[in-house]
Every structure is written in C-alpha cells, then in structure tokens.
Amino acid sequence: MRPENYEAIKQPPSNEFELNFGPNHPGIEGNYAFRVKLNGDEVLSARADAGYLHRGFEKLMEGRLWIQNIALVPRICVPDPVPMEVCYSLAIEELCGLEIPERAQWLRVMQLEMSRLAAHLFAFGGHAATTGMYTPMFWGVADRDLILDRFEELTGGRVYSIYNIPGGVRRDMPDGFLDRLGALLDYLDSRLPDYDSLFFRNQVFIRRARDVGAMTQEQALKWGVTGPNLRATGLAFDVRRDDPYLAYEKIDFDVVTQPGGDALSRNLVRRAELKQSIRILRQVIKHLPSVKGAVRCPIPNPLAWNVPAGETYTRVESSKGELAYYVVSNGGDKPYRVHVRGPSSMHAVQVLEKLAVGSRLEDIAQIMFSLDACPPEVDR
Amino acid sequence: MNELDKIPVRQEISVAQGSVKRSNPLANVFDELVRFCQSRSMFMLHYCTGCGAIELPPAMTSRFDMERLGIQPMVTPRQADILLITGYVSVKTLKRIILTYEQMPAPKYVIGICSCTVNGGMYWQSYATAKVLKEYLPVDIYIAGCMPRPEAVISGLRDLMGDIKSGSASNWKRYFQNYDHYLGNQQKLFDEDWQTPTDIIAEAEHYGLITDQTLGEHTALLQKHQQPLEALEFSLGEKREKIRGENQ
C-alpha cells in the first residue's frame, strides 16, 4: 500500500487502546499472538490469536500409515516430544492388545523423565528471561543440552528421537549408558542449589511473580487446567500416580503441590519436579539392569498393519500437563480419526485470556511462560 | 477460474549486476572494508516461525555461542539484518514473514532453516503450509535437516558471512528486481487484494533496482486494489519533482 493511502481512523479521545502482542515479539513463547485491550498499562481484555503454527496434524495423520505417524507426532510439542510418541504408541498397543515387555516400559519411563527434565529446564529459563534475568536462561539451556546429548546417544536424535514404536522401543541402550546418565544426574543434582540461589529464591523473581496470574483451585478445575499448573493450586493430581501407566506403579515419587496458584507457585512446582524426576531416574537406573529380555514385542509388518477396529483414549502426564490421544480405527492401515487433547490448548487460550485480565502489560509474558504453554501444540 | 489464475506468474530472471564505476581507486578498498564490517556484526531477527527454532537457544547461548561470530538476536525488524525462517511456514505466518521482511532495511539476508522451507518437508501434503519458501522471498542460504543441529546452523551462518564478505550475498536485490514474480506467487496464495504497508516499488526506485521485471500485471493488481485508483508511483514521482523544483 502506498503511504498516501493511510488514513487516520478518527476515534473519540480515550485512554484505551488495542495492541497486537506477538507473533513477532520476544516476550511471546513461539509463534503466537495476543490482541490486548489496554487502559494505560492495565489489561482490560485479551484475545488469543492462534493458528500461526497450524499444520493440520489430525488431518495429516489420517492420510498416513499407523507407523508413519510415529514420525509425525513428536512435532506437535517441540520442547517436550517424548510423551507424544509414548501416548500414541500406548493407544495403538491398546487397540491391538499388545503387551509390551517390561524392559521397554522402563526404557520409556526413563525417556519420559529425561524429557520432563529438559522441558522444565527450558521453561524456567524462559520465565527468567521475561523478568529480565538472562543468566538463568543461559544456565537452563546449557544444562538441557547435556540431557539432549544423552538422548542423542540413546536414540540418534537430539530433539526428536522417534525411539518409541508401537510394541516397545526401537533398540536397547548402548553399553554404559546408565553410568553416564547417573553422572549427569549427579551433576544436575548439584546444580539445583545454584538454581535456587540464582533464580527460585531471588527476590527479583519472587516479587515479580507473586500474585501474578493467580487462579483458585475451582477455577483451575473449571477451565481444564492440568499438570504442574493444577498442582500449583494445591490439588495433588498427577496421571502418573492416579492413573498409572508403564512402570510408574513400581516407582516411588511425590506429587508436589503449592498453595498459591500464581506464577511463583507454578515455578516452584516445576523446581520441585526437577528433583522428583531425578529421583525417578535414579530408581530407573537401579532397577533397569535387573530387568532382562526383549525391548519390543513382535508386531506385524508395519507397512501393512491393519489395526483392529475400535476406539481408545490414552493419557500420560507430560511436562505441560495431561496429554491424551483419542484414536479411532476402522480396521484399516491408517487411523480413521486421531484427536490430540493437549494441555497447552487449554492453558494458552482460555486460561491465559482470563488470567491476563487485570494484570499489567509486562506481566502477560510472565503469565504465559509460567503456564508453560507450547504454541505448536495449541495450533497443531 | 478466476481472474488471478489467468495471469501467469513470471519466471524469475536473474539480472546481471551492473558494477558501478568508481573513479576513486580507494573506493574498492573502502567497499571491502564495509563488507567486512557488515559480515562481522549481524543482527538476527528474533522471530521463531517453526519447530526448528528450538535449536536456536542452544546455538545462541553458552554452549555453541553464536555471539562470538558477532551475531545477536534483535527484537525489531527495523534494525535486523538476518531473517531466520526456522521451519515450516503456515500461510498465516507467511503473511507476517513478508511484512517483516519488507520492513527490514537493505542489505538483508534470509536463511531458511529446516527441510520444511526447502520443499515442504514432513508437511508436503498439509493444507495449511506454504511449501517452497523461495517462491515468496529470495532466500540466501538454506540449512537443510529435520532439524539441523546447532553446529549446522552456525556453519550456515558462517557461509553467509563469507558470502557477505565476498560481496556475493546480494539476493535481497532480486526481490526488487523481480518484484512482479514474487508478488504473483504471493497473490496466488493470499488472493489478489493482498497488500503490504511497505512501498516496494518506491524502494526499488530508491536503490536504483527497477528492471523490466519489477513492474508487471501483478503489480498492476496491487495498484488496482488500493484506494484511490490512480497511477500512484507517477503521482509520487511528480510530487518529488515538484518539491525538488521548489527547493531549487
């Protein structure tokens, strides 16, 4: 458009104005936008503007073989891809009535917890950056990279591992993997006090994050909040404990809660979950060598695999919340319908829209990062 | 078949770069110095468009440390030199990418990270993504991979630095020289009343990059859909002449 065609829109004088927040904004997580209405710097209303990352996953999956979709699903949530693979595999196994070997179950638990550690390290680093502290971000990303190195050793891929397939995992661990994982856990454990003094007990963070984006437990339940965000409102609900899958029944861990429901509590829950994940991984390391046997059960030729007709709903606890797949098969070699119930689509759209109201403009980024929403999963 | 389909999109023609005759013998040395400085201080726009963006924080922070090459993230397009397209672009994002690209001051460079920008990658059959990025923007360097590792990203950036230093990274000129081609592809995707707030034709005039590929039937559509329906670049030219005349 040529500049002389611009026309100022005449409006009555007012303190209120509308602002596009994102998608090209450093305070926004990923490619996501908000349209906020402000009075001064107070948010009057916020409207999510999603769809920048829409790829039509659920449609794409209907056009590919069951096994091809394994490569597609981790792309739904980039920072925490493993739960996607595991949940989709669990759904197929349930439809086919496959019983996966115990060793595969433990290997899956190991990956899930490694992925959770990586995602939480990333999340608190991101939150720190929105409060103007860049050092925690550098630390979090650097330590996450060490976990990615272990993923690379185990699976060949840094971020998208595609290590789980229906029926188990692709191959066994390399020799000495558990020792190196143990050394990494020791290192991460020794870093936790540093994180505390740098970030989680830092007054800059505490004063910025306290009472920001607070919600009560009733609201959280009504809005469909799950995962660490729900636990931050004081409700001890965790799919790993309340609807155990894989080997989680045999593992001893605490479901951490915090009473506040605000950005501070949510981060403190994540901080405590780092500790719990390390604890779970230590148990895996202790237990895994005693579990012998195959890492996957025999499956039919994957390129001509007709999954029996039926429908199923499987859920796992991802680092963002409860992740579920609703899979329908009509007996063909491709899924008839797959629906992904992602935690972020609740957190980033309906919850964030409501929590942003009444807060200040500079806190929107903080609320978004404290909810740890994952835009690719909102849009899918 | 609507009107738009009847207009063929022109093939992009690479225009020979006319070398400017510099009478001062020191000018070439000076040019080289400028290019060297440019290649060592690049601001990278902080716009993560797809899943490849997850490898940028490791590449930027302590472990791989892009900053030692003089590359830093920058928050606004107005001060950025490099636009990184990190992965698949949905149609909705592509509009924003084009708006962003046009706002960046020249010389500007586009890097397409991930296979998805090369040919659609995993999402080749998706209804929501634009498949081949270079149809819509001139791309300087592609870094293929799903997703490329931070080392690959850094190596791609180093290649770009080399190109800038040697003066061969001039793809941004092609956007002005072949504007009709790029606009045609954009209109195919976004419909014929697609408009951006930047005046590319005037900018092309400013840089002296108007060729016979710059204006065409698609730019005519651009003019048709804006109000008022006048031959605007001429009126703008006349205005300039007038102002110049008054000043003299």
Ligand code: SF4
């Ligand atoms: S190439 Fe792979 S990693 Fe990159 S955007 Fe496409 S799917 Fe994502």
